[in-house]
Each structure stands twice: as structure tokens, then as C-alpha cells.
Amino acid sequence: MLQRLKYGLQRFMMGRNGSDTLGWVALVLGMVFVLLASVPRLAWMSGLAFLCLAYSIFRMYSRNVAKRREENLRFTGLFRRLKARLTDRQHRYFACPQCGQTVRVPRGKGMIKIRCPKCRTQFEKKS
Ligand SMILES: [Zn+2]
Secondary structure, eight states: OHHHHHHHHHHHHTTSOOOOHHHHHHHHHHHHHHHHHTSGGGTTHHHHHHHHHHHHHHHHHOSOHHHHHHHHHHHHHHHHHHHHHHHOSSEEEEEOTTTOOEEEEESSOOEEEEEOTTTOOEEEEEO
């Protein structure tokens, strides 16, 4: 009986996205909002909780695996870059004033001229 249930579930999930990092983050965020919404003044957060949980479920059962995988990759990439920026003590990060490209320069060199590798615009920043 349990075996048949397991088999049925496996067959149901075939060709669907299943759980991934973005789905998990949405799920955990949704549960945090559920807890916060139990505080009377924060009851409005139940709406956010619903959105997060619905999004997580949507991702899990989605059949458009390629699209979901691309979203997940974009999300994990963003997260990795953010983490690198927050933990990197050897470099400073600036956005190019012309094109917005992120430029990484060594820290502690005083005022320096930076040339954007993408659009070649030069700008000065204190590193
Ligand atoms: Zn630029």
C-alpha cells in the first residue's frame, strides 16, 4: 500500500521541477511569514506567507523545468555574488556610472582611476 503510494507520487512528479534552492527559500520564507503573522499587529503578513508558499508549490509542480532551472540558477548566482561581496575584505565593489557594470578593485589604495571593462568609461573612487 505504502509502496504503491510512493510509486504513484514518483510518477506524478515525473517531468516536474520538484524542489530546488529557490523553492526552498520561498518555502522557508513563507513559514517565517506564517509565524510572524501570528503576532496580532503583523497579521497582514499572512498575505506574504500565502504568496511565498503558493510560489514554492508552483515551482515544485511546474512542468516548465527549463524555465524553473534558469530562474533557480539566476537566483543562486545572485546569492553567491552577494555573499562574495559581503565577505570579501580585499576588494571594493563599485558600479560603473555609465553602464552599471560592477567593477572590483583592490582595497586600500587611496583615490584611484577605474576604467570600466565593459564600456571603457573612467571614473575616480576611493578604494
Ligand atoms: Zn561601464
